[in-house]
Every structure is written in structure tokens, then in C-alpha cells.
Amino acid sequence: MIIEMNDVVCRFGVLAALDHLSLTVEKGEVVCIIGPSGSGKSTLLRCLNALEDIQEGSIEIEGLRLDRQHKDIHKIRLDVGMVFQQFNLFPHLNALDNVNLAQIVVRGRTRYEATVISKELLGKVGLTDKIDSYPSQLSGGQKQRVAIARALAMNPKVMLFDEATSALDPEMIGEVLEVMKQLAREGMTMLVVTHEIGFAREVAHRILFLENGRIVEEGPPQELLTSPKNQRTREFLAKVL
């Protein structure tokens, strides 16, 4: 297995955003996480990238323990790519340099090597003609696709998507989901926090329903979406479907 979360507790003050949560994800698996706001979906992803401290339990990525205090945490983090709701592109760099920078600085690639990889990835997400554009000149959908290319450039073993389409205009959601579907088809291990139930139905191998920092119910899309066992899952799905 590629991700193993064991009895993880992540607290913000008295609130337990993750409450003794355990989860294992196999290589190549696509796991979609749904649930009401405040249920801990984002926190779950952020813990997997060591952006939040955990107070109890352990997280292992490919057998390496994730510890925020570890001095080489930035290296362990390399295996985990993250795509944010707010894109978080670097506004002072154009699309190409957004994808290039970490490859050069962190992976130690030459500018030439990095550029070859970046161009290929930007082509893959359909942005060959936007290579020189600055983030301020891109639409939301284009920004998010650059962000995906940027994360992929580090050759992550897992990709985390934190509501990657929630900040987008409706007509731009499709182009980003399409890129994500393609990634899933290629066998990338993905954890996707999403409100796009249609996407989850189509792509996910497994869906988790989270509430109050716990996994209330999990199962393959057909099962969980059509005949949820838990009362809370039923209520939630009745509202969003």
C-alpha cells in the first residue's frame, strides 16, 4: 500500500478535525472523499502533505513516516503532489516557470531538462499556447491546469486534489475534471476531495463519506451512491445529488 494512516488525530484547539481516522490507499487507487463542510476532508489531505501537525497516530507514505518536525520533511513531501482550491500559482512567474522552478531548485534538474518536461506536461493539460502567460492572464480553469502540471513535474507517487474545481466558473470545471480523469486512467494514485458526485461516480474506485473527522461510510461508487447504508450518508447524498 502507498498510504497508511493509522488512528490519526488532528486537533485545532479543542476541535478534532480528524478523530482517530485510519485509512489505507493502494497504489493506483482513486479515492474520492465527500462530506459536509467542516467534516475534515481538507484536513485529511493537508495531513498527508504534512501541512498540518497530527497529535496522535501515524501516517506512512510508501513506508516512510511523515513527521512535520523531521528535518528532511521537504524530501518526504516530494512524493506527494498537491493541487489547491485556490490554485496558489506563483504570480511573479509565467506558466512555464511555475512548472520549472521546483524541478530546478528541488529536483536539481537543469533548466533545459526542466523545460522539456514542463512543455510536455503543459501540452498534456492542453496549455501549449499559454506557456509564456502569467497567472493573471489565465482563466481559473487554465490556472488549475498549470497547477496540476506543476505538481506532476515533481514525479509524485500520489496526487492530492483539495476541492480543485470549487473555485471555478461552471464552464471551466469540465476541462479540469477531464485532466484529472486522464490522470486516473494512467494509473496515478489519487485522493480527491470533491463535490462533483458525477466525477466521483465515474472515476473513483472507492468513495469515503466523512463527517466530524471520521469515515462514516466507504465503498465503491455504485454501492455508496445508490444504496448507502448509513442514515447520514443518505441525508447528505439526498441534498447534493
Place this chain on the structure above:
Amino acid sequence: MTWLVDQFTILGNVFYYLIQTVHWTILISVLAYLIALIFGLVFGILRLSLSRPVRWLASAYVNVIRGVPLLVLIFFIYFGLGKIVNLDRFVAGVLAVGICYGAYLAEIFRSGIQAIDYGQHEAAMSLGMTRWQTMRHIILPQSVRIVVPPAANEFIACLKDSSLVSIIGLRELTRAGREYSSQYFLDFQTWLVVGIIYLILTLTLTQLVKVIERRVAVHGYGVEKK
């Protein structure tokens, strides 16, 4: 009529005398400002350090220096420290102004760094960058845009405050004004001209700051004025 001509001749003479010392004012302010930039950048970043003692040390510098009048600082360095190490009045003057303005710049740099959205740190860290790499490649290049206008304005203030070093006998513009007025008893004309020369310098700099502001504002930053 002749009175008016006489007056302008006097002003012309004063101006001619004083303008020969203006390069000292410029030199002192530029050198002091360079020192201030280094101090400001170092202490501005240190104030955001993860280590508590380092943070404490950096804010101690800022708070102590900002809380002491520059004139007192000049006396302390020239006469006080001068007792221990032999300090030239030029070195002492430049150092005092530089250290003083370093504290102001540190605050400007700190706020410029903190003004960058935390999402930028998270994005950089999620790509495996260390804290320093994040600072160097992501945060500082963006902070520059925010920091340049107020930091450039500090240079104007620094130039004006360089007049204080006249007190330890550094012969810059203000000192020359004192010499001239006490020699010829032309106080009104002398200080009028001294003021005008400072005004010419600061107004020129203000225009320069506007140009620089426009320069750094372009470069595909954010959505603001393009």
C-alpha cells in the same frame, strides 16, 4: 529695484557656496541607506525566524533603535563608542543613520513578507522546497513589489535626517549652512537656500520613486494595475 537685485545676488552666492557641500549629504545618505538595507533585510527576515531567541533579538534591535532619537544615537556612537574604538566622524555619522534606518526598513520588509498569501508558502512547501528556498524564490520576489514604494520613501526621510550628523562636525549641507550664516549673519537667506536645496533633492527623488513603482508593478504580478 537694486535692493531686489542685491537680494538675488546674495541668494546666488549662498547657493554657490552651499551646493559645493551637497555631494557630502548625498554620499552620507546613500551609504547610510545601503547599511540600512542590509540591516533591514537581515533583521526583517530574522523577525520571522522559527527560533524564539533569534526573533527576540531581532525585535529588540527594532524596538530599541526606533525608541531612541537619532540624535542621541549619533552622540552615543560618536562620543560614546568613540571612547572605546577610534571612530572617524564620517564613519560614526553614516553608521548611526544606517543603523537607525535599518530598524525602520526591517519593519517594512517584515510586513512585505507577511503580506504574501500563506497559500504561496504551502504551494512551495508541497513542491518540496525548504523554508529558505521558498523565501528566496517565491516570497521575496513578490514582496519586492510591496516593499519598494515605502522603502524608497524611507530613503527620502534618510536624506533629510542626514542633516543631523552636522552636529558632530561632518561638513555636509546643513553644517555648511551653519558656517555660512554665522560668518555673514545672513540667516534668513542661508536657511532659505538650505531648505530649497533639500527640497530639490527630495522632490527629484519623489519623481524617481514613482518611476520605480511603475517599473516593479508590471511583470505580470497579480491583477492590480497593469
